[in-house]
Amino acid sequence: MIDTAQPAAPGTLHIVATPIGNLRDITLRALDVLRSVDLVAAEDTRHTQQLLTAYGIQTRLMAVHEHNEAGAALRVVEALREGRSVAYVSDAGTPGISDPGARLVQAVRAAGLPVTPLPGASAAATALSVSGLDGPWLFHGFLAAKSGERRRALETLRDLPCALVFYEAPHRIAETVADLASVLGPERTLLFGRELTKRFEQIHACPLGEALAWLEADENHRRGEFALVVAAPAPRPDEGEAEALRVLEILLEELPLKQAAHLTARLTGGRKNALYQLALARKGQLKGP
DSSP: OOOOOOOOOOOOOEEEHHHHHSSTTHHHHHHHHHHHEEEESSSOOOHHHHHHHHHHHOOOOOETTTTTHHHHHHHHHHHHHHHHOOOEEESSBSSTSSSOOOHHHHHHHHOOEEEEEEEOHHHHHHHHHHOOOOSSEEEEEOOOHHHHHHHHHHHHHHOOOSSSEEOOOOHHHHHHHHHHHHHHHHEEEEEEESTTTSSSSSEEEHHHHHHHHHHHOOOGOOOOOOOEEEEEOOOOOOOHHHHHHHHHHHHHHOOHHHHHHHHHHHHHOOOHHHHHHHHHHHHHHHHHH
């Protein structure tokens, strides 16, 4: 059974996620709030007006963007103190995620006023959902525009044991992908999420070493907004295990299997039973067919 409409709460700032491309990707709750709030604060009022018009919403708009966020936040706080309800939306996706909104939330919370989230579309989550990757991930957002700063940032991320999620604009996508391959290595998989949810959506995965060639193969591959997901680095062999294996292989050339495993355990601190099983496998390989 579908819940009844859930209008905005008075004196509350509602952080509303909006579609990242397809206007149908808006929640029923978001529409309830956008219709019922006293004021919609928007990153770009002209852009948001198109969304509101598509759904027949006539709520009053005010601009809150990165250039006026501090002053606009004061006006929002004043409105909330008067008991009015306010919704904040960025141009697309979830506000405060590589979009303005964080300073507004900070100001409202510092004033002791309530802030409530309305979850919805996010380019990062959308790209991850089709990546096929499992395990931890780190959202970085946009990398620096200059190659030197971008490469230094990537060097700090290179060895983290998790997938990495970036956003990138079309005019920088080629140079960013080149730096990704150079710093992170050509073997890691890169997933391109291009124009996600839009008419010309394209999802493509390939090794980083092949990614630049894919971009250059068709000029359309370089158009639109990108969400990029880079797979985690391959796990490195444990140094202790690698040393135990090296010692075991040497001893197997001169000693019986059980004795070689026992002595390897004493020399390296490895587990005797595990080394014995490994020795069985190695001995079989050494004998051959």
